[in-house]
Amino acid sequence: RSMTAQEAVVLAGADYNVIQEDVYDQNGILIPGYKVNLRDDNRKALGVVGGRYSVVQNMQAVDTLNYLMGAGLEFEAAGVAEEGRVFFVTARMPERVIVGDAYIPYIVIVNTHDGSGAVKIFIVPNRMICNNQLNFMTRTAQRKWSAIHKGSVSDKLVQARQTLGLMDTYLTNLEDQAKVWAKEDFYEREVQKALDYVLKVDEAKSDRQKRTKDEMREQIIECMHADDLYEFLDTKWGFLQGVADYVDHCEPMRETKG
Numbered sequence: 001r002s003m004t005a006q007e008a009v010v011l012a013g014a015d016y017n018v019i020q021e022d023v024y025d026q027n028g029i030l031i032p033g034y035k036v037n038l039r040d041d042n043r044k045a046l047g048v049v050g051g052r053y054s055v056v057q058n059m060q061a062v063d064t065l066n067y068l069m070g071a072g073l074e075f076e077a078a079g080v081a082e083e084g085r086v087f088f089v090t091a092r093m094p095e096r097v098i099v100g101d102a103y104i105p106y107i108v109i110v111n112t113h114d115g116s117g118a119v120k121i122f123i124v125p126n127r128m129i130c131n132n133q134l135n136f137m138t139r140t141a142q143r144k145w146s147a148i149h150k151g152s153v154s155d156k157l158v159q160a161r162q163t164l165g166l167m168d169t170y171l172t173n174l175e176d177q178a179k180v181w182a183k184e185d186f187y188e189r190e191v192q193k194a195l196d197y198v199l200k201v202d203e204a205k206s207d208r209q210k211r212t213k214d215e216m217r218e219q220i221i222e223c224m225h226a227d228d229l230y231e232f233l234d235t236k237w238g239f240l241q242g243v244a245d246y247v248d249h250c251e252p253m254r255e256t257k258g
Helices: 005-011 058-071 131-140 153-165 167-181 188-198 207-224 227-232 236-249
Strands: 018-024 030-039 045-050 074-081 086-092 096-098 101-103 106-112 119-124 143-147
Touching: 005 058, 005 074, 005 086, 018 045, 058 074, 058 086, 058 106, 096 167, 167 236, 188 207, 188 236, 207 236, 227 236
Parallel strands: none
Antiparallel strands: 018 030, 030 045, 074 086, 086 106, 096 101, 106 119, 119 143
């Protein structure tokens, strides 16, 4: 039997509630407009927040995923960091297949109590089990939903359920489209035309910049001819995967903030 959301929270030691109390200065004078978030089990102060901050309990956050349990969702890992200021839970979705390649998508929920961030729900392609991974995935996840701790966060979590409900449809459509692209021809002429568009070179650019574009073109074509993409050579899917492989693994020509 798979864990329920509530069991995941308890096993992670995150079954505490967060309460709010007034903030006073060192002379015992009330500081208006602020509250302190406390754990109700040990009175640990988690953070000072604005007066409009809305608490989302950990149980409340994971309950967002409970309705997906019937669709094969399984809770795998949960934990707390920074003495309870951060809570996360990872749930595994059923295995899916894109043109022969199996993958397992995961849903991650992150809830904070120190005022540092919103409630976040995001989809990642790998299992998250530690705080280091949490920090990395929070920054890099491409598909995510979030709600700040203000107003009716409960209503926003209902919207999150609706958004997640569209996820299965999205993944199914992606798989269907991939099957189509894997059968559609995309020969050298089309590849060169597409690369001309993607790597358009302004004639006013320097010779060095033009050589850089030529090198990028060669590397993308090399990626398209990789052994693991050979069966998709000369197809739209093979071209897309070659470009994706280049973007994911090739070092940038010049390091910048972007």
